[in-house]
Amino acid sequence: MEKKAFGKTGMMVTPLTFGTWGVGGAGWDPNPDETRVDAVAAAIECGINFIDTAPAYNAGEAERRVGRALKALGARDSVYIATKCANAFIDGQYVRSGRGDLILSQCEASLKNLQTDYIDLMIVHWPDPVVPYEETFGALNRLKEEGCIRHIGVSNFSLDQLRHALEVAEVEAIQLPFSMVDQKNAGTLRWAHEQGLGTMTYGSLGGGILTGRYRTLKTYETMDNRNRFYPYFREPLFSKVMALLEVMEPVAEGRSATLAQTALNWARSRDFIDTCIFGSQTREKILANVSCLDWELDDEEMALLDQAAQSLLQ
Ligand SMILES: NC(=O)c1ccc[n+]([C@@H]2O[C@H](COP(=O)([O-])OP(=O)(O)OC[C@H]3O[C@@H](n4cnc5c(N)ncnc54)[C@H](OP(=O)(O)O)[C@@H]3O)[C@@H](O)[C@H]2O)c1
Numbered sequence: 001m002e003k004k005a006f007g008k009t010g011m012m013v014t015p016l017t018f019g020t021w022g023v024g025g026a027g028w029d030p031n032p033d034e035t036r037v038d039a040v041a042a043a044i045e046c047g048i049n050f051i052d053t054a055p056a057y058n059a060g061e062a063e064r065r066v067g068r069a070l071k072a073l074g075a076r077d078s079v080y081i082a083t084k085c086a087n088a089f090i091d092g093q094y095v096r097s098g099r100g101d102l103i104l105s106q107c108e109a110s111l112k113n114l115q116t117d118y119i120d121l122m123i124v125h126w127p128d129p130v131v132p133y134e135e136t137f138g139a140l141n142r143l144k145e146e147g148c149i150r151h152i153g154v155s156n157f158s159l160d161q162l163r164h165a166l167e168v169a170e171v172e173a174i175q176l177p178f179s180m181v182d183q184k185n186a187g188t189l190r191w192a193h194e195q196g197l198g199t200m201t202y203g204s205l206g207g208g209i210l211t212g213r214y215r216t217l218k219t220y221e222t223m224d225n226r227n228r229f230y231p232y233f234r235e236p237l238f239s240k241v242m243a244l245l246e247v248m249e250p251v252a253e254g255r256s257a258t259l260a261q262t263a264l265n266w267a268r269s270r271d272f273i274d275t276c277i278f279g280s281q282t283r284e285k286i287l288a289n290v291s292c293l294d295w296e297l298d299d300e301e302m303a304l305l306d307q308a309a310q311s312l313l314q
Contacts, residue, residue: 001293005280006274007198009151009172011080011120012268012290015268016290017050017200018043019279025067026089028140028223031281033065040069042283044079046290051199052175052277054084054125055106056094056114063113080120082175082200083110086136086157087125092223098217107143121173121198123153126159135170144170152196159188166195173198178273180248180266180309181232181241183205193272201267204276206232209241210248210263240312247308251301260285261292266305269297 003012022028023036040051053062063083070076085106086098111117122140145151153173154165160305165171176185178201193199207230217238220227227233232241239283245259252262260278267276280286297305 001049001290003049004274006050006080006200007172007193008196009121009198011050011151011198011307013050013080013198013275014048015275015293016264017052017082017275017277018048018286019049019202019277020053020062020066021057021225022279022281024053024062026058026092027059027223027228029200029281035251036281037072038070038283039286040066041073042286044069044073044075046116046287048290049078050080050082050200050275052082053114054087054123055110055126056084056087057087059089059279060109060113063110063157067078067113076116077260079115080163081114082121082123082153082173083114083119084123085140086128096126096128098124098131098133100135100139103136103139104143106135107148111148118147119149122149123150123155123173123175124157126156127154133164133168137165137171140167151198155202157188159191162188162192171197173200173204175202175277177198177201177203178267178270179204180210180244180263180305181208181237181312183309186270189270190272191270193274199272199274201273201276203230204267204278205260205263206230206241209233209238210245210259212245212249212259214241221264237312244308244312247304251297251305254301255294255295257292258288260289261295262297262305264289264292264298265295265297266309268292269302 001014006013140152153170155175209232
């Protein structure tokens, strides 16, 4: 699989990164443990060299499954691991804190979960409006000096918050939501890319809605991520996304491709994006999605999809 420079980190990453929120389990569809570990293995076996995880993905479960898959494959040194800090999943609730002592203890737990002695990219999962950045990033600088982490990144930071973070630490990467159904971070991603940061998108499939798998409105449980995190599974966005899928369908058919491949190609074609994260719990879907790398959308197809996506944002 082709590889691209991830900003100025020196990391050469694949254009697709495998995301493990679903592999963690909480808030997504149920699957056996072995299916989830096999999903991580499938991503690596088909050439993806960047795995995104977090302690908040079911209280360390996602990290532990990544650790198991990497150990079984003996693949630790051939993939990059991004994990996160400053956000935890405790008793079924997400708890954010940028306290220095928590950053240090979360890193120690992540190293253990992942069965490794270094983390390639440690990302502050969400900004903490209370704890001073000096404390949060001071802890990360210390972890970097000690060799526990190699690079520092941020996620869900606004442009102002990113600028502030850059004053107190060598932040080298940013992870933000970006897809055909969520383009509000395009400016921040572009700016970060211009500064030489590695850029990675999450929710590249709109949490799954851009795959065409959801065609009827449904009510999800309170802590289901299709209820609490992604807004596309409710009106007014649901009907708008269904209209967007109608525009995507002939484009996908013309390429003998899936809607998921079309959505991933739309996101990865942006010149300010280094790698697009997608999540899946099954080998079959991962292999199918990776085939998006066999083709690219042309200018006419991009213009058509851009126009349809713009009308969704109005
Ligand atoms: N930094 C942050 O705050 C943050 C927030 C959200 C996500 N993330 C990261 O980004 C990753 C990706 O985001 P995401 O997982 O939330 O959303 P996503 O990648 O946009 O969508 C994932 C959903 O799409 C489904 N899917 C994938 N391929 C499919 C296919 N070919 N056909 C049908 N369904 C398909 C998956 O199903 P199955 O799982 O059932 O296979 C899953 O339900 C996460 O795993 C996580 O690593 C980071």
